[in-house]
Amino acid sequence: MPVLNDIDERSRDVFRRLVETYLATGEPVGSRTLSHDSQIAVSAATVRNIMADLTDMGLLHAPHISAGRLPTELGLRLFVDGLMQVGDLSPEERQAIEAEAASGAAGDLLEAAAARLSGLTQTASLIVTQKSDAPLRQIEFVRTSPGKALVVMVFEDGKVENRAINVPDDLPPSALVAAGNYLNARLRGRNLNETRAGILAEIEENRAELDELASRLVRDGVADIAGDDNWQLIVRGRGHLLDESVQDIERVRMLLDDLEQKRDVIELLTAARDGEGVKVFIGSENRLFSLSGSSVIAAPYRDENRKIVGVLGVIGPTRLNYARVVPIVDYTAEVLSRMLK
Template sequence: MSALNELDARAREIFRDLVEEYLRTGEPVGSRTLSQSSGLGLSAATIRNVMADLTDLGLLHAPHISAGRLPTERGLRLFVDSLMQVSDLTEEDRREIDSGPVGAEGDTVLEKAAAKLSGLTHTASLVLAPKTEAPLRHIEFVSISPGQALVILVFEDGRVENRIITLPDGLPGSALIYAGNYLSERLRGRTISETREEILREIENHQAALDALTSRLVQEGVAEIAGGERSSLIVRGRANLLDDASQEDLERVRMLFDDLERKRDVIDLINAARDGEGVKIFIGSENRLFSLSGSSVIVAPYRDQNRRIVGVLGVIGPTRLNYARVIPIVDYTAEVVSRLLK
């Protein structure tokens, strides 16, 4: 049974009011405060008893010896998923987002979107930029040691990149030439995204005039090329995380800064938002990377002109985020970026 089902209407109202008060002030909330502000007409003693029950359910905790309570991460998740009323985007926020990246191109759109997100939410913003791809001119496989080959990629824009791949056992030297010619013919003037499925389908349906080992080499070469173009991460507004931090929170903020420097891990985390529609929310220890810094991440995917998800944007801050306001800001910013990238 979920925790929500264990709460009666009164407990839900008290819990909602307590979390909203905590998100507003960042301070432990006492029963006297709720009795004066909730409008429920309940005594402090009655509210205190309900708060004790909520603590037993793992939804609240006491940070130290005091009458005040804070929501646990489990409590915040219950609030966000089941009790929170998401605000409508204000006209002021809408105009601010609309005025940002208009007329910009490429990375400038994403840079400006990151700045807008950070400024509007007073958090740090995260934008996962799409892989940068250019049409290929030529591809070649060169043996460099037993079991390894160098993949040489020559792009139409003049860039040359080298990757190392593992060769299938028993592969003859002639297979390197055949594989290079096969891929060059199909990739010339096109990106790997445009041709990857076509190449793999040819091999799967045995339409490619390649033997089994050469086919494996081609598949591994395609996988290496596709995986080699790494997404980049834009982070803006780190200083916002220091503005409201108490002395005891400063160490958590420092740990968060350290986490943000490990960009590969951050990219892996927010890439999870590619797997579905709309906004995704990670609270505290729900994600391994930011568990120690006690941070929440709110992200949404954005799309290219073909409606394919190409990146993710959002914000990161303390678990005491104004979720109701931030969620529509992130969602609308992703919508605007998708529109501008068409």
């Protein structure tokens, strides 16, 4: 793998400006464009030779013969690790992030942080947080689309969690109401994990006063929301992923499908808990998003004891504005940690 020491200073300047131009425009960058760049000040012929050498090193590639060059994933990694000039946040951006401190309960705080992060970066935001172990105050099933329902759980500590589950296509509204009433009668003021086994046993032994569809809903719902996985995923701003150009629609479709694989997304993000600061996963560096060619920028956040309690980040095309997004993710994690104290 090429390292910065393998590239002379002039080639580094050309490579850095090419990547910066590509990230700003999304288009292949030609030698003529770079030769007119005041930060480089070399001839088009010299730029062409340098670009050819960088291509041979695997840092650039040409989408087709007559086009300019684009950075490869390897080139983007080299840029992010060694050449990127990270910008500072504006006072307005800092204020926008810090304004979420006025949010109330922890659940609202995470939702607000996810929405703010998505808005500032114009990408989809991701937050992984530990599931609440507080007693439940209320639980409700809400139909969202054929075959899908949302489980809305309100905890005694004020936290609200929403989980999407699969349901039968022919499930009537009455089954949603019956399932919610059944669980509220048994869970109110109690921890879901503590009562899970008893509820499932009652369903299996047909002692529950529920019809077949409502029983299935309770069984599948409880098994899903009180599973062994102690993490939950919040995703906001999926619509930003649809702002891509027409030729990227298939990539976006694959990415949206990937985001439905919640366990895999959680596994990827929790990898960012190791070490300090922001982690950047580019394209095929992560198995989940390798086909859609997406990048993830993530950072852990902590509680009052400096214990890592979750990870937040954004996901978008590999053509993310890394220099701008990295400090936004970093500062959002810092502010969120401060708010949770």
